[in-house]
Amino acid sequence: MKVLSKHDFNDFIDALISDETYHTHGVKSKGEKFVFGPLESHQDLRLDYDTTILPPKKYFLPQYETLIECPLSSPFEIKAEHHEKPIIIIGVHPYDIIAINQMDAYYFNEDISKSYLERRKNTIIIGSDIINTHDKAFFGSMNTAHVDTGYDLFITDLGDKVAIEIGSDRGQHLMQKAARVREATDVETQKVKALRLAAQGKAKRGMKIEPNQWYSLLDQNYESNVWKQQSEKCLACNTCTLVCPTCFCYDVNDEIDLKGNSKRVRTWDGCMLRQFTEVAGGEVFREDIKERYRHRFFRKGKYLPDRLGFTACVGCGRCSIQCIPDIADPVKVMNLVFDASESFVEDLETKPKSIPVETVEVNEEDAKPLHHPMPATITNIKKLTEREKLYEIELDSGDALHHMPGQFVEVSIMGAGEAPISIASPPKKKRFDLVIRNVGEVTNKIHAMKKGDTIGIRGPFGNGFNEEELKGHDLLFIAAGLGLPPLRSLIAHVLDKEHRKDYGKITILCGCRQPCEVLFDNEIKTWNSIEDVNILRTVDKCPDGECWEGDTGLITKLIPKAKFNPKQTMCMIIGPPVVYPFCIQILLDLGVPENHILVSLERRMKCGVGKCGHCQINNLYVCKDGPVFNYHDIKDLPEAFA
């Protein structure tokens, strides 16, 4: 540990500020509050602050960030990413450094964002010990008053002098700007330790459980009355997630400026907002405020511990400071759940690692711009119905998509946005098919396009059907409405001469609302003529004057009519959310084992790579863990078929 006199420390800060190689930011006052912002002199720096309004996450995940910028007329002339000067942030409290370490664990976990990595590499963190504590903070209860990793320098204000710990080579390099640095004496080192201990003791606030016990408490109390009672007061303003250093969800939207330039912009988003899970057609997967309110706590205390091994709350108290009806405070809420808990097991599991988490090592070569689409050409368009068209697409690179049946791509139209669309053709083809229903902004633009036009493609994404799991079985396909295109990919694959021998009898059940909405009529007839393939079809209703040879009624009616051996058959269901519970129940009643039922679930999707948080079903990300799931694995997830 090094020590500088206060005078020399102030000169050091001024030397950093005047060095034009860096932007130097730090904590400064704003009225009676504190913010991270640019420093003009050492006098701006307030190491005596209690907490800042916003956490430093804004430096790594800005509130508003242009991901792609290009002329609308030339959507793949993507302007090079903007490289900023390195930035120094001075005065970051330990709990906020831990939150940054957690953000790293989240963003460096598979699919690494190049822009996040660049910002992270470009930022020098000078941490500081906590001198004053906000009365809402509870970092003492969360064991986050001290941190060992994640900073370049770490300072402790000792009044007339400042102690400095060096955490990295970059920190060491910066210290060259400091004059008259000396080693700390034993007394000074003890003083720093005492100050840390005091900080830890100050912010306890009577939390009745340990941070690594949140998991079990929540696990046992999904149906607690606390969620409803508290959420009734919620204004759904989303402030609690915006100010939280461990809430990282985002939205992506397109904007067009007056010069005809298109921007794809990423902004902070939060699960407390109703539209967070809203998909085309108006379905909202967490409609009730109680569900959204509960999700916020479960994400912190159960879902992220499940995926990444840490409790995602550092006890900064910001949510509690900002929440007008005072219902966001984790201390209050965890204590309420604890007090109301009937099934609470005293010997609590300590499943998540206790925080702090260590800094994450990352292979820089794995980082890529996650939101950049590949140019692709529409090589053919066929109108299927009044609302759906079949698009044949080829990547301009000439490469095949290399997808699995059941996977999806993000189709991108600059200026409009992106839409997740299932791949409707088998993997063998170099060109791939998409069936797109015209429902809104993006799909409307695609429907206005012609053969030869260029679109953007990201993907393929997600988990498709596991071929090995299906081999050796009879197959039953249940395709309701737009469920047929993704199943067509698998059906065509298993009917291919090369693969047919790997599967037994094939039964395909197709349903849609009325005859004019039937997709792939001729293709279905061709499949029906193949040996050992049996097809049953239905429409909900057949209006007068229309011709229909199949059944009439819901698709569920077809299942008992299909002749299949329940124990020997793998069943694939894709359709609108409403069909799943009914079809699954009939299959189970017929004796189909739970692990022989595969479903593909739809959710709102923005990133496709497990970062934006929109597609979450309890602890699963549909874009990464799905969209194809084995029913057995998700049957107990309350949000799966809600």
Ligand SMILES: Cc1cc2nc3c(=O)[nH]c(=O)nc-3n(C[C@H](O)[C@H](O)[C@H](O)COP(=O)(O)OP(=O)(O)OC[C@H]3O[C@@H](n4cnc5c(N)ncnc54)[C@H](O)[C@@H]3O)c2cc1C
């Ligand atoms: C895994 C998956 C596979 C799909 N496969 C198909 C398919 O094969 N064919 C097909 O026609 N449709 C499919 N959809 C639905 C399709 O993604 C939506 O209809 C489409 O996103 C609507 O976009 P829009 O801008 O035209 O509609 P709008 O209603 O204008 O959308 C408004 C906003 O909501 C967003 N949005 C709406 N629905 C969704 C959604 N499901 N996911 C993400 N964002 C959404 C859009 O990005 C847009 O910003 C699939 C959805 C998912 C999740």
Ligand code: SF4
């Ligand atoms: S809990 Fe509080 S801050 Fe969060 S959305 Fe509800 S009212 Fe807003």
Ligand code: SF4
């Ligand atoms: S949940 Fe509240 S106290 Fe916990 S890290 Fe987020 S803002 Fe801070």
Ligand code: FES
């Ligand atoms: S996390 Fe972004 S779409 Fe799944």
